Amino acid sequence: MGCGRNDDAVGHKVSKGCVCDVVRAIKDIQDQNVDEGCGPCPTNCFLEPLGGLVSPARMQADTRVFMLLDKDGTPFKAFFRTRESGDHHCYSVFFRVEDIFDGCCATLRVLIPLKHGDHVADLLTECGTDVDLSTICKVVNWEASTSCITVDLNCFCAVQCIKDVFLGVCD
Template sequence: MGCGRNLESSSSSVHGIKKKDQCICDVVRAIKDIQDQATDNDCPVCPTNCFLEPLGGLVSPSRHQADTRVFMLLTKDGTPFKAFFRDTDRKDCDCFSVFFRVEEIFDGCCATLRVLEPLDYHHKEVDLLNDCGTKLDLRKICKVRDFRLSSSCITVDLNCFCGIECVADVYLGVCD
C-alpha cells in the first residue's frame, strides 16, 4: 500500500468489490497507453498533466517526434526516487537519475522503468548527486534540459510511491 495509508482509507467499493487506491499505477498505465498510441487531439488547459494526449503535447512545441513521456516518482516524504544506471562513457561517476520512461506494466501495479540519463542544455551529463556523491542535490535537477536512454531498467511496485510528476515529452529514438 502506498504512502503509509491504511486499508480502510485507501479502499473504495465499486459494485461491492473493494479496490486498493492505485493512483500512481493508473497514471503510469495512462502514460504507457499514450506512448503506445498516436492520436491527435487539441491540447487541454494544463500543459503538464500526465494524462495529456497525444504524446508530444507535454511542454513541447513540436508534437510530431515524441516517443517518450519523461516522469519522476516521488516518495512519501516528497523527494524524487532515484535509480542507478550504467554510464557508458566511463569518464565519470554521475550514474544516478530521477527520470524514467515506462517500458512495461504487469501484475496490476508493477512496472519496468528505463532509467534516463539527465543532460543539460549542451547535451552534457548532469550529475544529480551532491559534491560528496552521497545525496541527491535537488538544485541540480533544474539544470536538466534533455535526456538520453540508458541501458538500465528497474522494476518497481508503483504502490510504494505517493506522487508522480510528468516532466516532458521527448524523442529518444526508442525503436531506432
C-alpha cells in the same frame, strides 16, 4: 504499507492510489499516436497525444519523461551505466515506462539527464547520497540508458510528468 495501499478482506494488497493509474496512462499514451486536443494543465500526465507536453506541441515524441516521488516529495533515484567506465554521473530521477504488469508493477527505463551541451548532469549532492534538487532544474534533455528497473508503483505517492521527447526507443 506504501502510499495508497490497503489490505482487502483476505489480506491481499489492493491499490487505492493513483500513481499506478497515471503510469499506466503514460504507457498507453506512449503506445498510441493519435492527434487530439490539449488539456488545461501543460504538464498533466494524462495529456494526449504524446508530444502534448512540449512547445511547440505536436512534435515527434516517443517518451513521456516523468519522476516518481515518495511521501515526503523526495524524487526516487535509480542507477544507470554510461559508456564511459568509471563515470560518477550514474544516478537519475527521470524515467520512461517500458511495461506494466501484475496490476501495479512496472519496468522503467532509467533516463540519462543531460545539461546544456549534452553533458551528463550529476544529480547527487557533493556527499553523493542525496538528490541535489537545484541540479534537476539544469536538466534540459535526456538520453535513453540501457539500464532498467522494476518497481512496485504502490510504493510511491506522486508522479510528475516533465516533458515529451523523442529518444528513438524501439517498441
